[in-house]
Amino acid sequence: MPVYQLSEQPVFPSPEEALPEGLLAVGGDLAPQRLILAYTLGIFPWYSEPDPILWWSPDPRLVLEPERLKVSKSLRRVIAGKKFSVTMDRAFETVIRKCAGAKRKDQGTWIVPDMIDAYIELHHRGFAHSVEVWGKEALAGALYGVSVGKAFFGESMFSEKSNASKVALVYLAAALQAWGFSLIDCQVRTDHLVSMGAHEIPRRDFLQRLKKAVQEKTKVGVWQIPEDLELL
Numbered sequence: 001m002p003v004y005q006l007s008e009q010p011v012f013p014s015p016e017e018a019l020p021e022g023l024l025a026v027g028g029d030l031a032p033q034r035l036i037l038a039y040t041l042g043i044f045p046w047y048s049e050p051d052p053i054l055w056w057s058p059d060p061r062l063v064l065e066p067e068r069l070k071v072s073k074s075l076r077r078v079i080a081g082k083k084f085s086v087t088m089d090r091a092f093e094t095v096i097r098k099c100a101g102a103k104r105k106d107q108g109t110w111i112v113p114d115m116i117d118a119y120i121e122l123h124h125r126g127f128a129h130s131v132e133v134w135g136k137e138a139l140a141g142a143l144y145g146v147s148v149g150k151a152f153f154g155e156s157m158f159s160e161k162s163n164a165s166k167v168a169l170v171y172l173a174a175a176l177q178a179w180g181f182s183l184i185d186c187q188v189r190t191d192h193l194v195s196m197g198a199h200e201i202p203r204r205d206f207l208q209r210l211k212k213a214v215q216e217k218t219k220v221g222v223w224q225i226p227e228d229l230e231l232l
Contacts, residue, residue, distance in 0.1 A: 006055070010034040015042045015057035015207060022058030022188075029053070030118035032125055039148050040214050042207050044187060049112050059203035062186040062193060066177035070197040071170055078163050079170060079231060085134045086171045088223040092123045095130040095142040099156035111156060119155070122146060129223045131168040133161075140164040143172065145184075149214035152176055153185040169196065174231050179220050183213045 004013045006028035018024035024043060028034055030053065038044060038055065047054040071079075078084075096119055100111035122128035130144040141164025143157035152172070157165040176184065185206075186198045201209075 010037055012038060012041055012043055012055065015203065018057045018059070018203075020059075022056045023054060024057050025055040026052050028055070030114055032118075032121055032127075035118060035122060035146075036127060036148060039146050039151075039153050040210075042185075042203070042210050044153065045115070046110050047112070048110055056187075057203065058188050060189075060200035061203050061206040062189045062198050062200050063206060063209075064173070064184040064186055064193065064196070064198040066173040066181055066184060068197045069170065069173040070195070075163060075166055075170070079167060083135070084140060084161075084164060084167050086167065086225055087132045087134065088175070088225055089123070089129055091132050091139060091142070092128065092130040092144065093120055094139060095132060095144050095158075096120065096156075098139070098142065098160075099144065099158045102156075102158040119144070119146075131172045133164040133167045133171075135161055135164075141168055143168045147218075150179070150181045150216040150218050151183045151185065151210055151213035152181055154187070166196070170231060171225060171229070174229050175226060178226055178229060179218060180216075181213070181218070182216075183209055185210070 003023055004025040006025050010033045012025060015024060043055050043057045045053055046056050096116055100109050100116060119128045128146050130142055132139055133141045140161035141159035143165060145152055145154040157168060159165040186193050189200055
């Protein structure tokens with residue numbers, strides 16, 4: 001199968017045409033219209049400098065249903081102890097920059113400056129959101145992602161304190177469940193997410209579920225932690 005060269009027009013080939021490892025297309029830009037279309041179709045950008053923009057749709061796809069999140073006993077104790085406070089969309093730009101700077105096994109990052117600028121713009125337009133976990137007034141960990149319809153696409157997370165990013169995921173999943181979201185896209189397999197309830201499904205199944213989820217209307221206005229949120 002070929003890897004498609006994108007034009008200036010915000011269009012994509014079918015994600016079913018991606019290479020076995022998931023690579024579908026190269027080029028284009030990170031304009032809001034193209035990014036939202038990509039997520040709606042089950043495609044996401046992932047590349048490092050100085051490479052061109054690469055667009056992916058892996059098979060299988062790692063997903064997490066909010067109601068299936070697994071919370072360990074130790075994590076339950078952390079949450080019950082109220083060591084952290086949690087907010088949404090209070091510090092998106094700080095979150096994405098900290099995610100970009102987080103140390104990873106490959107010592108690299110796909111959250112390059114152009115990606116940071118693009119997702120900050122998505123945040124300003126109401127599509128990209130963050131969940132922040134605070135210690136003593138300092139950011140201890142967080143995650144961010146993109147929301148279209150009733151689907152949430154997780155992008156990255158970081159922790160500066162033990163369990164902080166896990167706490168963010170617990171709050172995110174609980175809020176999404178309360179809002180009627182059916183799907184968190186986790187993109188590709190990681191042992192960390194699998195341990196918390198994520199599982200792989202065939203891309204074809206993912207695309208069918210995604211099509212329904214992104215078409216569903218959500219009444220969520222300002223993203224904030226619901227006052228009556230049930231966590232555990």
